[in-house]
Amino acid sequence: MTEPHIPLPPPPEEVRHVACVGAGVIGGGWVAHFLARGYSVTAWDPAPDAEEKLRRLVDAAWPALTQLGLAEGASTERLTVASTLEEAVAGAQFVQESAPEKLELKRELLARIDAAAPAEAVIASSTSGYPMTDMQTRAANPGRLLVGHPFNPPYLIPLVEVVGGERTDRAAVEWASRFYEAAGKSVITMDRELPGFIANRLQEALWREALHMVNNGEATVRDIDASITEGPGLRWAFMGPCLTFALAGGEGGMGHMLDHFGPSLKSPWTRLEAPELDSALRTAMVEGCDEAADGRTIAQLVAERDQGVIDVLRATGRLSGAGSVAARERSGDA
Ligand SMILES: NC(=O)C1=CN([C@@H]2O[C@H](COP(=O)(O)OP(=O)(O)OC[C@H]3O[C@@H](n4cnc5c(N)ncnc54)[C@H](O)[C@@H]3O)[C@@H](O)[C@H]2O)C=CC1
Numbered sequence: 001m002t003e004p005h006i007p008l009p010p011p012p013e014e015v016r017h018v019a020c021v022g023a024g025v026i027g028g029g030w031v032a033h034f035l036a037r038g039y040s041v042t043a044w045d046p047a048p049d050a051e052e053k054l055r056r057l058v059d060a061a062w063p064a065l066t067q068l069g070l071a072e073g074a075s076t077e078r079l080t081v082a083s084t085l086e087e088a089v090a091g092a093q094f095v096q097e098s099a100p101e102k103l104e105l106k107r108e109l110l111a112r113i114d115a116a117a118p119a120e121a122v123i124a125s126s127t128s129g130y131p132m133t134d135m136q137t138r139a140a141n142p143g144r145l146l147v148g149h150p151f152n153p154p155y156l157i158p159l160v161e162v163v164g165g166e167r168t169d170r171a172a173v174e175w176a177s178r179f180y181e182a183a184g185k186s187v188i189t190m191d192r193e194l195p196g197f198i199a200n201r202l203q204e205a206l207w208r209e210a211l212h213m214v215n216n217g218e219a220t221v222r223d224i225d226a227s228i229t230e231g232p233g234l235r236w237a238f239m240g241p242c243l244t245f246a247l248a249g250g251e252g253g254m255g256h257m258l259d260h261f262g263p264s265l266k267s268p269w270t271r272l273e274a275p276e277l278d279s280a281l282r283t284a285m286v287e288g289c290d291e292a293a294d295g296r297t298i299a300q301l302v303a304e305r306d307q308g309v310i311d312v313l314r315a316t317g318r319l320s321g322a323g324s325v326a327a328r329e330r331s332g333d334a
């Protein structure tokens, strides 16, 4: 581990209390995840109905989390909703910020969290794409600020992409990566900033093509979704696009695949420039999704998705409590 130039919390395995700032889709998902892993959580969100929504989200996630296996002592009662940001982060060893994706707001909020959190707490942002270098500009202690980019819902999708900014202390990045692993996440630690990190760069390429096809009337939302769920998506749950394509080369593997299909890289399969997200495209996407939902409510789709992810995790042997507070306590490591 790199020698820290800033105070750090206790070893990641000893962390017991985290704060979540912003409690919408992702912040609420983080709250559910940390509670299920046996942490006590303090949350803060300025919306007047935030507590009610947060508790509803946690309650809706709890059956899935129970199926996955709760850590010993895990309870929704270990959630405290604070009335101020300062109160929420006051005793935190780790803070996960999940406020709206607006650069100015993140800059200001991260500076406030930094001013209020204990000197040794590490602070992560859930941002989907801003580099931490652009967000840490106002914080007095930028060394402890980093990105911990989750996937929706954070209580089921294992991946977190961890990356610091130019002023982040490398030891804080290493500490956070170990902390997320101890909290049961699957971590990719990046050693340099990249807009969109790794997974969102890939997702965005696919997403742009999807929007182009809907915009041009070339495919429906239903076609696009089926093309993934009935096709490549089935493979991607357990084998990434590179290895999957290596198998497209038969016994010749990736080498043959590139020799065979490499020239088609030059053919105009992708458009890459984003289409204008005008109101016609917006309507086409929204109506297409309504049609594809076929009467299912968002809550029903969330339950369906959660069950689907659990089934995939189970089928691919990735359902384990390793890394949870309980697992560590059982093994005597805590
Ligand atoms: N929705 C998604 O699929 C994913 C989102 N993210 C990132 O997570 C972050 C949050 O996004 P969502 O949860 O989707 O948004 P959301 O709109 O569901 O939730 C944002 C929450 O932040 C609260 N908020 C507003 N102003 C605030 C402030 N000044 N301080 C603290 N909280 C404030 C809102 O009341 C709301 O509850 C964003 O940075 C986003 O890029 C990351 C991965 C996936």
Ligand SMILES: C[N+](C)(C)CC(=O)CC(=O)[O-]
Pocket: 127, 128, 150, 151, 152, 200, 203
């Ligand atoms: C839509 N999104 C860009 C906010 C999605 C993510 O950042 C990750 C995810 O959950 O796919």
